[in-house]
Amino acid sequence: MLERLRTDLTYWEIGPYHGALPGPMRLKLRIDGEIIVSGELETGFLHRGLEKAMELHPWPATITYADHLDPEAAVFGELALCLAVEEISGLEAPPRAQAIRVLLSELTRISAHLGYIARVGRATGAETLIHYVLRDRERILDLFELLTGARYSLNFVRFGGVAADVTEGFIERVLEVSELMRVRLKEYNDLFTFNHAFLLRAAGMGVIEMGLAFRHGLTGPNARAAGISFDVRKAHPYLGFEALDFEVPLGHGEAGRQGDAHDRFLLRLREIPQSLEILKHVAENVPSGEYACMKIEREFEVPRGEGYGRVESSRGLLACHVVSDSGRFPARIQFRVPTTATLALLPEVIAGLPIADLPVLLASLDLSLAEADR
Amino acid sequence: MSSYPQEASWINLLSSTLGFTPGTQEWVFAAIGLVFIYCVIILPSAAMMSFLDRKLSADFQARVGPNRAGPAGVFQPLADLVKLLQKEAASTDWNWREALWLGVHTMALYSTVAVIPLGSMALLVDTDMSVFLPFWAALVLALGTMLLGFSQASVPGWFGGIRIAAQVLAGAFPSLVAVLCAGIHSGDYRWSAFVGAQAAFPLRWTAFSDPFQFIAFVVFVAGGLVMLAVPPMDAAVSLRDLHGGVSSHLFGRRLSLYRLGRFYGFFLWSVMATVIFLGAWTLPFGLGGVLRTREELWLLQLLETLWLLGKTFLLMLAITSLARVHPRGRIDQVTDFSWKVLSPFSLFALIGSALWTGWGLLR
Amino acid sequence: MKSSIFSTVRAYLYDVYLRFRSIWGSLLTALPYLWGAGELRKEVTEQYPDPISSRTADDLPARSRGLLFNDIQRCTGCKECEKICPVQCIRVDTEAGSDPTKLWVARFDIDFSKCVFCGLCVESCHPQSLMHSRQYEGAVYELKDLVASFGRGYVTAEQRMKWAALRKQAESDEVYL
Amino acid sequence: MELAAIITKLNKAAPGAVLQKARFGRGGAQAIWIEARALPAVAATLRNDPDLKLDWLENLSVAQLEDALVITYFLRSRETPLCAILRATVTLNENESPAELPEVPSVREIWPMARSMERESSELFGIRFGGELAAAGILPKGWRGFPLRKSYVFPQEVFGIAHSRQGTDHA
Structure with a gap:
């Protein structure tokens, strides 16, 4: 039937700005009817030259740039940079600072995952879910504001510690929010996760096979949904994650196939309770002491050397390679971001999908163009 | 309880009030009736429904909803309308094809005002075909919308147009069969016959008279959603992947006309569902009979229309609130749902209700 | 099966x-x-700040990073903020004033169209004159209005000479004391 | 797997490729410096050797030190916790004509994930990986120069858009 109906291919360019796209990028599709035959990707519309800008600024100011790597999950960029710089300069963050960092990192993970859930909800047209999720993310952003003074680009982590001690009531509110989140997660599940219409949209759609994921070096929740058990927090523990007890969920393909869009969605939902577990444990045992090992001035100099910091961001392995030639300015700061791999495999995943699935697929991949373009 | 004498029709009352002699051409009456219904029923309903819908969905979503324009935001629809009307064109060249097909689309839509049943005396056209006229209008509407999409020469327009056509064809079949089921129950396809077969008490409504009619009711409503691309079956005008499909290039006045048309389609369908399946305008407690014997025709007509619209609004609100929690289906899933779920069930209901009614007659 | x-x-x-x-x-x-x-x-909508139905600027957390404010009386004109600013949104011009321990801050401009509210300048401000206010409504009609000026203004040559004399006086006072 | 054993294997597979091993950073990590020309042979060995199986290029980082570009390959294995760091240098000359640009053999056939990383570095540093100057589409078409090089001079005006803003005299 399809053979006889063969029609000419149409070309459709989506972007750089379109409501279904996760950020400014251009998709050049060749479509056969409504089926995508192949797609090409053009990115770079959000290139801000962060890595170059960092070379032109004193060390403390680079943190501001690192958190603009992905403003939605700002802490991870800062953490990767600070870990690398601490490795070079031999600074050691005091235990209290480590605990605050873990709190921030897990709160950010939850808030980024909630943002992801909201984006998937928006792509599938589930309005109520979006509002519930954003309402709850607001609570976490409130926590950020209480601790750091900003809601989105926090700029709070410093070399050898954090910028300030926890404010009064912060720890209690973290515990409160993590209790609340457990209730909310159940609500999301009842409302959306196994909704028949959502399963029809997401289950079995946009499957990333383990081999494909591996070929492009995919990491993070997307890779774990595909069955690759890799989590930086386990493989290269930082911030004392080795002492914490948590599981790394893997995708099973409960509704469709392993590594499909629903699996990716579900995996993030499963990661939130693990992060809540960590939050609870750390918040209850915040050690006393200093929050930073020294005050970082503008004249802060990093000795000659190199450092490499790996962090598990909400999207995967975020690494930072710092080269210093002993001065007030960095010689080179390079980021390895997880979205690069996701973007690289995107053309292979979209081939064969109907265009109506494109928004759901793009939302389910959790692309961050801000991060990929830098 | 067959049709009422033409002399009693509200339109004659209205035209005599306005000073027309009985010899005036019929089309003048019809035109007056259309404008009257449009201004008095449809526009206020659209405003009210958009406000209620927004408030209700806000309640669902732990929000406040519109609350700044007037007390509790009641004037929000008016504010929206004013805003849309004063918007300027994005481009200076006048897309006459778009205007043409928007016109066709709008005319097809509002031609059904002639057959919309709003009360025992507000039946402009009550023939044995009147229930099928909205179907015809929906097909012309689909053609108009499709060509409206094509005329925009953009990918969302093309895909939106084709999808609209696909959805109308998919949705028309099961809802047509569902109407047949109701026809078997009531014996004729006049509005008055549908009304006559029901009473005010919910268990005497066609939808609840037997299980097959209930299936037919559900199929009719769901088929209508597919046919008119109402959420959650609005894949044809999906905002995410198609930029709103056909409407992606409309703006300002044209957009408000188009939106109003979409609302009217949904409204018409809900009125039909209420008349055919949900007890129509029959007033409770025998109020209708009392008023008729007392010759309070204006009051009777008013009460009947309000009662009907009240039920219609409840139905519409139920559907929109369902759309709030229900993810949007993909276009092929929507048409699949119509062809593979609604259609078999409608046929099942048709056979069932035929047997049920036949068995009842035999006994 | x-x-x-x-x-x-x-x-x-x-x-x-x-x-x-x-x-x-x-x-x-x-x-x-x-x-x-x-x-x-519950409904969670935060209405746009109005003192009755919702939170206002006073309810912001203590560390909230609003628009920057410089207390020019305390500012020493050390330019530390200008040097650390990652986006170069602060511009300071100074000259010697009457007080030998303090510079005359002729110009202290913050361009809020560039500012990213990172707070590094506040952290590095030694006299603690620069701080985040609770103000967050920064919308203006013209781009140039986004530049907040806290400077005391440039001075005339006459004034400059007078100050130089004052400084000299102060220095000589110090020597004799 | 000890670093010494890896180097022994590499020396066997590609004699003369390994220049030295050096400490990387302050941690225990060690980097293997290799001859840039021998990169494909070394990469193939690292990837295919049954004891190593370094089949995952985690990161490709390029940094300019003086007048040399140091290319660092962060490798890891999918099955074992083994990690390795591979480094190669190319000298940079000031001539920016396409034929004069430094050339490094590409490893995208060996580690497919290298493709996008190589493209990015190629565009921003002006390195020809495998002989071609790929465009990752980051820079606008017609952009001159390679921004991540130390010698890069910022243009005052790009496509008619001045760098400084009218109305305010902030640079």
Whole structure:
């Protein structure tokens, strides 16, 4: 039937700005009817030259740039940079600072995952879910504001510690929010996760096979949904994650196939309770002491050397390679971001999908163009 | 309880009030009736429904909803309308094809005002075909919308147009069969016959008279959603992947006309569902009979229309609130749902209700 | 499982059942919100700051990073903020004033169209004159209005000479004391 | 797997490729410096050797030190916790004509994930990986120069858009 109906291919360019796209990028599709035959990707519309800008600024100011790597999950960029710089300069963050960092990192993970859930909800047209999720993310952003003074680009982590001690009531509110989140997660599940219409949209759609994921070096929740058990927090523990007890969920393909869009969605939902577990444990045992090992001035100099910091961001392995030639300015700061791999495999995943699935697929991949373009 | 004498029709009352002699051409009456219904029923309903819908969905979503324009935001629809009307064109060249097909689309839509049943005396056209006229209008509407999409020469327009056509064809079949089921129950396809077969008490409504009619009711409503691309079956005008499909290039006045048309389609369908399946305008407690014997025709007509619209609004609100929690289906899933779920069930209901009614007659 | 007509029909009917059950299940979750049952289902909309129905600037957390404000009386004109600013949004011009320990800050401009509110300048301000205010409504009609000026203004040559004399006086006072 | 054993294997597979091993950073990590020309042979060995199986290029980082570009390959294995760091240098000359640009053999056939990383570095540093100057589409078409090089001079005006803003005299 399809053979006889063969029609000419149409070309459709989506972007750089379109409501279904996760950020400014251009998709050049060749479509056969409504089926995508192949797609090409053009990115770079959000290139801000962060890595170059960092070379032109004193060390403390680079943190501001690192958190603009992905403003939605700002802490991870800062953490990767600070870990690398601490490795070079031999600074050691005091235990209290480590605990605050873990709190921030897990709160950010939850808030980024909630943002992801909201984006998937928006792509599938589930309005109520979006509002519930954003309402709850607001609570976490409130926590950020209480601790750091900003809601989105926090700029709070410093070399050898954090910028300030926890404010009064912060720890209690973290515990409160993590209790609340457990209730909310159940609500999301009842409302959306196994909704028949959502399963029809997401289950079995946009499957990333383990081999494909591996070929492009995919990491993070997307890779774990595909069955690759890799989590930086386990493989290269930082911030004392080795002492914490948590599981790394893997995708099973409960509704469709392993590594499909629903699996990716579900995996993030499963990661939130693990992060809540960590939050609870750390918040209850915040050690006393200093929050930073020294005050970082503008004249802060990093000795000659190199450092490499790996962090598990909400999207995967975020690494930072710092080269210093002993001065007030960095010689080179390079980021390895997880979205690069996701973007690289995107053309292979979209081939064969109907265009109506494109928004759901793009939302389910959790692309961050801000991060990929830098 | 067959049709009422033409002399009693509200339109004659209205035209005599306005000073027309009985010899005036019929089309003048019809035109007056259309404008009257449009201004008095449809526009206020659209405003009210958009406000209620927004408030209700806000309640669902732990929000406040519109609350700044007037007390509790009641004037929000008016504010929206004013805003849309004063918007300027994005481009200076006048897309006459778009205007043409928007016109066709709008005319097809509002031609059904002639057959919309709003009360025992507000039946402009009550023939044995009147229930099928909205179907015809929906097909012309689909053609108009499709060509409206094509005329925009953009990918969302093309895909939106084709999808609209696909959805109308998919949705028309099961809802047509569902109407047949109701026809078997009531014996004729006049509005008055549908009304006559029901009473005010919910268990005497066609939808609840037997299980097959209930299936037919559900199929009719769901088929209508597919046919008119109402959420959650609005894949044809999906905002995410198609930029709103056909409407992606409309703006300002044209957009408000188009939106109003979409609302009217949904409204018409809900009125039909209420008349055919949900007890129509029959007033409770025998109020209708009392008023008729007392010759309070204006009051009777008013009460009947309000009662009907009240039920219609409840139905519409139920559907929109369902759309709030229900993810949007993909276009092929929507048409699949119509062809593979609604259609078999409608046929099942048709056979069932035929047997049920036949068995009842035999006994 | 062996596929027969019965199993196909059964699977089909089960699918239809699931469809309706999931609609019902979703509605059951959302419906209690209609009557706002309980603390968990309250409306959470923050109305745009109005003192009656919602939070205002006074309710912001203590560390909240609003628009920057410079207390020019305390500012020493050390330019530390200008040097650390990652986006070069601060511009300071100074000259020697009457007080030998302090510079005359002729110009202290902050361009809020560039500022990213990172707070590094506040952290590095030694006299603690630069701080975040609780002001967050920064919208203006013209781009140039986004530049906040805290400077004391450039001085005339005459004034400059007078100050130089004053400084000299102060220095000589110090020597004699 | 000890670093010494890896180097022994590499020396066997590609004699003369390994220049030295050096400490990387302050941690225990060690980097293997290799001859840039021998990169494909070394990469193939690292990837295919049954004891190593370094089949995952985690990161490709390029940094300019003086007048040399140091290319660092962060490798890891999918099955074992083994990690390795591979480094190669190319000298940079000031001539920016396409034929004069430094050339490094590409490893994208060996590690497919290298493709996008190589493209990015190629565009921003002006390195020809495998002989071609790929465009990752980051820079606008017609952009001159390679921004991540130390010698890069910022243009005052790009496509008619001045760098400084009218109305305010902030640079």
